[in-house]
Amino acid sequence: MKEAEHAIEVENLTKQYGDLPAVNDISFNVRKGEVFALLGPNGAGKTTTVEIIETIRRPSSGTVCLLGMDVTKKKSDIVPRIGVLPQGFSSFDRITVRETMQYYSRLFHRGSVDIDGLIELVQLKDKAKEQYMRLSGGLKQRLGIAIALVNDPEVVFLDEPTTGLDPRARHEVWEVLLGLKKEGKTIFLTTHYMEEAELLADTVAIISKGKIIAMDSPVQLIEKNGDYLIFTLQGVDEKASAVAEKMGLEPQRTNHRNITVRVKHMDDIRNILNAMEDAGASLISMDVRKPNLEQVFLKLTGEALHEGASGGKGAQ
Ligand SMILES: Nc1ncnc2c1ncn2[C@@H]1O[C@H](COP(=O)(O)OP(=O)(O)OP(=O)(O)O)[C@@H](O)[C@H]1O
Ligand SMILES: [Mg+2]
Structure with missing residues (x-):
């Protein structure tokens, strides 16, 4: 054998x-x-x-x-x-x-x-x-x-x-x-x-x-599949979403005060922050992360791994 x-x-x-x-x-x-x-x-x-x-x-x-x-x-x-x-x-x-x-x-x-x-x-x-x-x-x-x-x-x-x-x-x-x-x-x-x-x-x-x-x-x-950053803006108002949308991004609301956007480079983050300041949008804190396997899975399939998965669609 x-x-x-x-x-x-x-x-x-x-x-x-x-x-x-x-x-x-x-x-x-x-x-x-x-x-x-x-x-x-x-x-x-x-x-x-x-x-x-x-x-x-x-x-x-x-x-x-x-x-x-x-x-x-x-x-x-x-x-x-x-x-x-x-x-x-x-x-x-x-x-x-x-x-x-x-x-x-x-x-x-x-x-x-x-x-x-x-x-x-x-x-x-x-x-x-x-x-x-x-x-x-x-x-x-x-x-x-x-x-x-x-x-x-x-x-x-x-x-x-x-x-x-x-x-x-x-x-x-x-x-x-x-x-x-x-x-x-x-x-x-x-x-x-x-x-x-x-x-x-x-x-x-x-x-x-x-x-x-x-x-x-x-x-x-x-x-290979997570060549982007997840930028979370915390403590924002409606203006922040409007600014992100105007920049061609797709802001996702994770709760009533937070939004996340996918960005490619750190420069994009600087641009968002500048645009928000110009628009007079509120912002309390922020967080930049690399995607994890869960988010890679979501990106590849559009479906969650299990119910209540952390970083579900809204957290992208
Ligand atoms: N013996 C069977 N007869 C008919 N359909 C089946 C049979 N076993 C599995 N299936 C179907 O095949 C598909 C795959 O099932 P499977 O159990 O392999 O999935 P799974 O990935 O193990 O799911 P889970 O995470 O729920 O355990 C499902 O749609 C299931 O309903
Ligand atoms: Mg099974």
Whole structure:
């Protein structure tokens, strides 16, 4: 068997559900040892893609190889070598953390699994004797990650590992994932949180309506697609919008006292400020930022990553 340089190779993958191309002719590779994030809003095709790679769903067309093996032909060889945290993971309510881990290690015929080591890795040592149903959402997800690691997989798939968690629990899951990244595991992550992709991923593929519309490192994605600055003017009156419009800019109102405009250069900012002064417009403070991945996504697709996304349309 050829030892592939890439952990995952996807070529012209399509999945059709009736008339709907849920995944529409996508191609990408995932290098061994990298964290690859598929970033996209609800219904973009993330789970469909990831579950085809995991051998769970069948592609309509295209080829997918995992560790050099065709996912439609080598299912039994592939499954023991991967770990999976499914979207919306759940486990046995009344079974404790340690019992759950023991059960899953038996499923994989792995008598020698260091269960305590895994429980420690996901920071659940204090909860080893706690029943699943008594864990908070973040702890449940961390148990799910430990289960995904029980067979010491070469590639770990995590489908929206932090969706629905509060910010603190999300950060705790990120800490666990950063630990895995340090160990050099190949991780395939799906998410609609751009901070998650920006923090964890070496490569981000942005997926929208079944198509990959951009793919690169987070820094490069911002560099290539975010060649503008976001200028926020705070504590302004109506005159400020009028001045910006007159200059051919498209001011967006973020709240009743703030507007933002996209500008190309620092010179544009100086010009706006001068024009505002000439017009006698009020201004209390201001802020200039480079766009983040969320704003790049909005610019590329015109849609938000998730409801209530920070920097939504109004904040452009
Ligand atoms: N088994 C199925 N049968 C029919 N349609 C499906 C099936 N699975 C997914 N779809 C549709 O395919 C599209 C992509 O779904 P998918 O679950 O892959 O998206 P997703 O990016 O994972 O979304 P989410 O962020 O909500 O999890 C959606 O329109 C969905 O309704
Ligand atoms: Mg999904």
